[in-house]
Amino acid sequence: MSKTIMSKPTTNNIMIKGVTTIAILAALTGCQTLLSTEIKKPNNIVVDSNPLTAAMPAIDRQGHIAYVEEQGVGSAKVSTLYSIRPDGRDRRLIDQINGYIYAPAWSADGQQLAYSKQAPREHPKIYIYDKSSKTRNLVVNAEGSNMSASFSPDGQYLLYSSTVGGNADIYEKRLSDGDTRQLTTLPSTEVQPSYAPDAQSFVYVSDKVRAGSPRLYRYYFATQTAVPITTAGYAASPQLSMDGRHLAYLNGRKAAVMTLATGHVLNLAYTGLDEPARLSPSGTYAVYPAYAPDVDGSQRSHVVIHSLSGHPSYTISSQDGGVIRSPVWGR
Secondary structure, three states: OEEEOOOOOOOOEEEEEOOOOOHHHHHHHOOOOOEEEEOOOOOOOOHHHOOOOOOOOHHHHOOEEEEEEEEOOHHHOEEEEEEEOOOOOOOEEEEEEOOEEEEEEEOOOOOEEEEEEEOOOOOOEEEEEEOOOOEEEEEEOOOOOEEEEEEOOOOOEEEEEEOOOOOOEEEEEEOOOOOEEEOOOOOOOEEEEEEOOOOOEEEEEEOOOOOOOOEEEEEEOOOOEEEEEOOOOOEEEEEEOOOOOEEEEEEOOEEEEEEOOOOEEEEEEEOOOOOOOEEOOOOOEEEEEEEEEOOOOOEEEEEEEEEOOOOOOEEEEOOOOOEEEEEEEEO
């Protein structure tokens, strides 16, 4: 079943003016952050004209960032899924629910977005939003918790975790006909899979060494075996870059990026939300949510656009003053 989603006109707030470092956000990001101002942009603005995005590779500045904004608590929780350009332009409403939206993930071509949605007293289900047709389709509705979808590089398969068998395991679904196979069968918890760009493996999280102590692993399809990825303690929410050279993840409570060839870890921020970093399509920027002061001195939730190559970093404000979660950058 599909439903047409209409775009929601918005006024976008983006921190782009001035060069004074904000102390709190500088402590979070470890890099330059720009002061906030509210600006109104015509819909036909040229992305390349924005000084903050002009230096970005085209694959980044022409892409979209999806994120969840939460309002309220408990039974009054409302979650809204938006997409937005990296310059803060063209914010669009994708989905909204009285409940929770989790873990959006773009397809490699940036045309589809998978995410989990949970209404009150229901289990999380996985949907796919099509950017061209502006429709969403329910693709995983197994009894249990269905979470953390990841598209294969060719867009033909979907990895996800589910408790349909009573334990959290990882499954792969062929989208053309729904054929599904279970990939992990351990008594421990296996969640948060993410395909490698060559489709020969995927990374995921497991607590098989010690319950409640998650670690990262890489599963190889050819041998059906998994090997650990060396990290310092608690690690979760992995995502491989499109060139396979870097791994974005949650390192303890820090958004972090690892260079896989050397094992070097760049800790970007304590976000205060236990949220991981997510890489831009080029791998030269990372995105994560954080709190920072707004122009009126109040704390506000932002999407942080963090340069990994020395360019200015900046933030995009929440639309409705809610809590931003799970930003992810696609083409």
